[in-house]
Amino acid sequence: MFRRDILSAQPEKLYGAWMAEFRTPFFRSYLVNQPDLVREVLCARPGDFPKSDRVSEGLRPLLGNSVFVTNGAEWERQRRIIDPAFEGGRLREVFPAMLAAAESAVGRIGDKVDGGPVEIEAEMSHAAADVIFRALFSLPIEHETASQVFDAFRDYQRSQPLLNLAAFLPLPSWIPRPYRRRTRESAAKIRGLIGAMADARAADIQAGRAPDDLATKIMTTADPLTGKSFDPAEMVDQVAIFFLAGHETSASALAWALWLLADNPEAQARVAAEADGVFGGRQPVFGDISRLAFTRDVFREALRLYPPVPMMVRESRRSERFRDRDVPRGSQIVLSPWHLHRHSRLWECPDAFDPSRWHSTNGKTCQREAFIPFSAGTRVCTGAGFAMIEGVLLLAMIVRAYRLETLADRRPVPVAHLTVRARDGIWLAVRKRKML
Numbered sequence: 001m002f003r004r005d006i007l008s009a010q011p012e013k014l015y016g017a018w019m020a021e022f023r024t025p026f027f028r029s030y031l032v033n034q035p036d037l038v039r040e041v042l043c044a045r046p047g048d049f050p051k052s053d054r055v056s057e058g059l060r061p062l063l064g065n066s067v068f069v070t071n072g073a074e075w076e077r078q079r080r081i082i083d084p085a086f087e088g089g090r091l092r093e094v095f096p097a098m099l100a101a102a103e104s105a106v107g108r109i110g111d112k113v114d115g116g117p118v119e120i121e122a123e124m125s126h127a128a129a130d131v132i133f134r135a136l137f138s139l140p141i142e143h144e145t146a147s148q149v150f151d152a153f154r155d156y157q158r159s160q161p162l163l164n165l166a167a168f169l170p171l172p173s174w175i176p177r178p179y180r181r182r183t184r185e186s187a188a189k190i191r192g193l194i195g196a197m198a199d200a201r202a203a204d205i206q207a208g209r210a211p212d213d214l215a216t217k218i219m220t221t222a223d224p225l226t227g228k229s230f231d232p233a234e235m236v237d238q239v240a241i242f243f244l245a246g247h248e249t250s251a252s253a254l255a256w257a258l259w260l261l262a263d264n265p266e267a268q269a270r271v272a273a274e275a276d277g278v279f280g281g282r283q284p285v286f287g288d289i290s291r292l293a294f295t296r297d298v299f300r301e302a303l304r305l306y307p308p309v310p311m312m313v314r315e316s317r318r319s320e321r322f323r324d325r326d327v328p329r330g331s332q333i334v335l336s337p338w339h340l341h342r343h344s345r346l347w348e349c350p351d352a353f354d355p356s357r358w359h360s361t362n363g364k365t366c367q368r369e370a371f372i373p374f375s376a377g378t379r380v381c382t383g384a385g386f387a388m389i390e391g392v393l394l395l396a397m398i399v400r401a402y403r404l405e406t407l408a409d410r411r412p413v414p415v416a417h418l419t420v421r422a423r424d425g426i427w428l429a430v431r432k433r434k435m436l
């Protein structure tokens with residue numbers, strides 16, 4: 001079942017089950033959908049359920065010991081240094097970087113308007129990579145090194161297997177995987193490029209001429225407990241994860257949100273009208289984001305239906321008892337936004353696109369209980385606040401400028417690579433919108 005694709009091959013009953021057990025000769029996996037068990041694993045006892053090495057393994061050539069793959073004391077130290085860069089106040093400071101990237105994206109799409117259907121996933125990858133590069137290094141993605149990193153990331157993704165395959169399939173870790181060499185080569189290239197950027201930034205910090213962006217903030221923050229900051233090698237690990245986590249995920253969410261809007265013209269018209277009412281013909285400002293309430297509900301609904309990180313895998317450090325079943329030590333515990341967000345016992349009309357659900361009573365319960373696009377608990381996504389601003393801003397600006405339409409013969413099929421992507425891209429007809 002998992003050989004084809006972990007999303008399209010899911011049996012219907014997993015969308016109504018509280019828990020499912022998969023047995024392999026080497027380990028057991030438990031897909032956990034019951035909200036109080038999800039909370040137990042992510043929020044109440046995260047120390048008993050560290051990240052699974054089976055999943056991190058494929059990412060290590062690229063991410064080294066970055067915050068995404070570490071556990072325990074090392075992870076805690078890394079978060080103490082990283083978290084201050086993402087505090088609420090700092091988000092206002094990265095807003096100009098997001099705005100510049102959004103304006104470029106609107107311009108690039110405009111260049112393609114008359115040339116037939118537009119592959120919107122590629123456009124959103126470009127836009128999200130631009131946002132993260134500007135926020136991290138104050139450089140647009142068109143900068144030579146930045147665009148080399150972006151190209152190398154694309155290669156890296158193509159060499160990756162489906163996301164969580166290793167967590168389900170009975171493959172012991174000594175079996176050679178065909179993707180290994182290519183993955184290693186593209187990872188080494190990316191790390192070389194990022195290393196050169198981090199070195200240049202270290203020199204600029206030393207000389208007192210570094211811009212006040214996320215890279216400078218992270219490189220100059222010392223751990224309050226030990227007084228030490230990241231050394232240059234660690235910085236490469238962290239920049240690699242910021243780039244990967246910060247652009248792949250946002251690109252996936254934005255592309256699906258635009259597709260959902262193309263498929264729901266009324267909602268699309270409301271987003272355009274809201275953007276027009278809030279920032280009209282002027283440039284958006286940071287304070288506008290909180291006033292784009294409907295656009296935010298659309299983005300949330302896209303994160304519900306197409307969570308960019310479809311599944312997260314943890315490992316039980318001791319034996320547990322879940323739903324009257326023994327869960328042996330070393331089991332893989334799969335938390336699945338993909339199933340939880342479409343669970344038939346938790347959501348009304350789970351497969352329907354309905355941004356208004358975020359204001360109904362049902363929506364409020366589910367929002368807390370069964371909506372974890374950014375995970376939850378101590379390991380919650382560091383970039384959640386960042387992504388919610390970036391997503392709303394880009395959606396509002398793109399939809400204000402263009403009317404998007406689906407193409408009858410090109411309905412996207414979701415597949416799980418590093419994030420949830422469409423098997424053959426997301427193709428839309430795009431026209432200039434007449435301003436209201």
Ligand code: HEM
Pocket residue numbers: 067068069079241242245246247249250253307308309312313372373374375378379380381382383384386387
């Ligand atoms: C829509 C956009 C995004 C989504 C849906 C998303 C989702 C997630 C999820 C589900 C995790 C937890 C993964 C796990 O535990 O296995 C995570 C972790 C992380 N994300 Fe995001 N993310 C997004 C954007 C971002 C951005 C913009 C950044 C940085 C600028 C970022 C940085 C990180 C980092 C550093 C972690 C690791 C945190 C840790 O393990 O302590 N993410 N993200």
